[in-house]
Amino acid sequence: MEYTVQKLAELAGVSTRTLRYYDEIGILKPARINSSGYRIYGRAEVDRLQQILFYRELGVKLDKIKDIITSSSFDEIAALKEHREKLLEKRTQLDLIITNVDKTIAMKEGRIKMSDKEKFKGFKQKLIEENERKYGKEIRDKYGDEVVEQSNKKFKEMTQEQYAEFERLGESVNKTLKAAFATGDPASELAQKAADLHRQWLCYTWGNYSKEAHAGLAKMYVEDERFKAYYDKEQPGMAEFLRDAILIYTGMKD
Amino acid sequence: MEYTVQKLAELAGVSTRTLRYYDEIGILKPARINSSGYRIYGRAEVDRLQQILFYRELGVKLDKIKDIITSSSFDEIAALKEHREKLLEKRTQLDLIITNVDKTIAMKEGRIKMSDKEKFKGFKQKLIEENERKYGKEIRDKYGDEVVEQSNKKFKEMTQEQYAEFERLGESVNKTLKAAFATGDPASELAQKAADLHRQWLCYTWGNYSKEAHAGLAKMYVEDERFKAYYDKEQPGMAEFLRDAILIYTGMKD
DNA sequence: ATTGACATTGACGTAACGTAAAGGTGTAAA
DNA sequence: TTTACACCTTTACGTTACGTCAATGTCAAT
Numbered sequence: 312m313e314y315t316v317q318k319l320a321e322l323a324g325v326s327t328r329t330l331r332y333y334d335e336i337g338i339l340k341p342a343r344i345n346s347s348g349y350r351i352y353g354r355a356e357v358d359r360l361q362q363i364l365f366y367r368e369l370g371v372k373l374d375k376i377k378d379i380i381t382s383s384s385f386d387e388i389a390a391l392k393e394h395r396e397k398l399l400e401k402r403t404q405l406d407l408i409i410t411n412v413d414k415t416i417a418m419k420e421g422r423i424k425m426s427d428k429e430k431f432k433g434f435k436q437k438l439i440e441e442n443e444r445k446y447g448k449e450i451r452d453k454y455g456d457e458v459v460e461q462s463n464k465k466f467k468e469m470t471q472e473q474y475a476e477f478e479r480l481g482e483s484v485n486k487t488l489k490a491a492f493a494t495g496d497p498a499s500e501l502a503q504k505a506a507d508l509h510r511q512w513l514c515y516t517w518g519n520y521s522k523e524a525h526a527g528l529a530k531m532y533v534e535d536e537r538f539k540a541y542y543d544k545e546q547p548g549m550a551e552f553l554r555d556a557i558l559i560y561t562g563m564k565d
Numbered sequence: 566m567e568y569t570v571q572k573l574a575e576l577a578g579v580s581t582r583t584l585r586y587y588d589e590i591g592i593l594k595p596a597r598i599n600s601s602g603y604r605i606y607g608r609a610e611v612d613r614l615q616q617i618l619f620y621r622e623l624g625v626k627l628d629k630i631k632d633i634i635t636s637s638s639f640d641e642i643a644a645l646k647e648h649r650e651k652l653l654e655k656r657t658q659l660d661l662i663i664t665n666v667d668k669t670i671a672m673k674e675g676r677i678k679m680s681d682k683e684k685f686k687g688f689k690q691k692l693i694e695e696n697e698r699k700y701g702k703e704i705r706d707k708y709g710d711e712v713v714e715q716s717n718k719k720f721k722e723m724t725q726e727q728y729a730e731f732e733r734l735g736e737s738v739n740k741t742l743k744a745a746f747a748t749g750d751p752a753s754e755l756a757q758k759a760a761d762l763h764r765q766w767l768c769y770t771w772g773n774y775s776k777e778a779h780a781g782l783a784k785m786y787v788e789d790e791r792f793k794a795y796y797d798k799e800q801p802g803m804a805e806f807l808r809d810a811i812l813i814y815t816g817m818k819d
Numbered sequence: 820a821t822t823g824a825c826a827t828t829g830a831c832g833t834a835a836c837g838t839a840a841a842g843g844t845g846t847a848a849a
Numbered sequence: 850t851t852t853a854c855a856c857c858t859t860t861a862c863g864t865t866a867c868g869t870c871a872a873t874g875t876c877a878a879t
Contacts, residue, residue, distance in 0.1 A: 316857075317856070322681060324685055326836080347845085361669070387673055388674065408619075416649075430611065431577045434578045582868065586866070601876085602826075603825090626865075
């Protein structure tokens with residue numbers, strides 16, 4: 312329950328220098344100083360450090376973090392929820408960069424072409440600017456149930472909209488898959504289109520995408536009775552066919 | 566096809582100061598200097614800047630980046646593939662932090678307890694150290710199909726291992742769910758445990774997790790015939806029950 | 820001819836620590 | 850008891866990747 316610098320540093324994965332610096336700038340003072348002048352941290356400091364690291368992860372500057380967490384009207388839970396949103400945004404951006412890398416590989420291998428604009432997709436981050444505004448002034452004024460509710464509502468509307476598209480996509484996967492299955496070749500153009508549609512379909516519920524995960528799911532379609540039963544219901548062998556098509560599509564064959 | 570500092574900066578989402586600095590330290594020199602002393606960048610420089618930004622995204626220092634991309638034995642495609650791996654790792658870490666935020670919210674709302682250790686899950690990043698080693702020396706020596714293959718193999722083994730645990734978890738979800746269904750209350754402790762197990766189970770195939778996605782999937786369990794048929798097979802109403810349990814678990818009820 | 824948006828090269832500033840240096844503290848083993 | 854060794858302390862200078870002036874030149878349009 313009580314930690315010295317080193318113990319806390321180890322726990323939190325930061326350096327002891329960082330903790331001393333945080334003490335120096337007054338963002339995280341130890342609970343007490345013992346008789347030999349050692350810094351002793353307690354439960355409250357552990358929690359506070361966690362808060363600091365959450366903000367740091369988002370690229371918020373330390374003096375701004377200080378402003379935020381020392382503010383009397385600081386609502387921890389609301390802040391954490393806002394945090395979640397930001398982290399999800401960040402992940403979306405990461406996914407963009409990963410897609411960019413994938414495309415760049417394809418380009419270097421001569422399979423596709425990329426515009427100069429495309430080459431920098433995912434790097435532009437207005438995220439920091441937004442943080443400035445959000446955390447700078449608005450947070451203390453605007454934070455209330457209204458804002459949270461509004462953003463939730465917006466999300467619901469979005470998912471509602473997406474859901475319609477999602478269902479249409481699902482049908483389209485099935486149709487294309489059926490047509491492709493008739494050709495018997497999982498490498499055929501139609502089968503690859505089905506795999507691509509399937510990827511798009513996935514992205515609606517996954518929010519992210521990786522070739523590995525897609526391929527893993529493809530394998531599961533055969534190994535998991537739920538999926539297998541569904542796909543084989545219409546035509547026996549369809550599950551395996553879809554798996555093979557996806558494995559080829561993702562380049563994860565063998 | 567030709568860019569001045571500002572144009573390129575805009576394209577890539579960096580500042581003009583950054584481009585001048587990159588020129589100064591010799592990491593990205595313009596293709597030519599025009600008659601008025603302006604820096605003019607061409608296609609090759611665009612590609613090189615993209616490379617630099619990929620590395621920067623991973624936290625590699627500029628002088629190290631310089632070493633890497635000016636190395637004669639630098640294999641662009643191999644580097645990009647290595648890159649992909651790193652970015653996926655980074656996303657995994659982000660997912661850890663998001664899960665951490667979720668848990669912290671639950672804790673602050675008094676729903677669960679967290680150990681001090683848990684509070685810092687996701688922050689510890691040996692990633693940078695690893696980058697140091699990987700990109701520092703080994704890259705130029707070791708880069709070859711062997712390394713790539715080896716890492717792929719490792720990934721396959723890992724998923725193999727995970728798969729066993731994954732199946733065990735799946736069974737455990739079903740068992741707990743059945744027991745919980747008997748109580749009839751989706752908010753019951755047992756039902757919430759089932760929802761938690763379901764989350765864990767999901768994480769094996771999703772690799773990431775968000776409450777929204779989980780809740781979305783829960784709704785899909787009722788709306789999508791495949792899942793509904795599976796869960797209702799044993800007991801009619803099970804799909805709805807699981808959905809409700811998950812909606813409560815994720816705090817997305819209504 | 821002037822305006823305004825571009826460009827240039829210095830040169831100093833900064834954030835968040837890293838990295839010694841020089842020394843005190845606590846305890847376990849020789 | 851001394852010695853070793855792993856802790857802790859403060860002070861202070863170094864570092865990275867730019868940000869931010871300042872002073873000045875260029876270009877196109879009005």
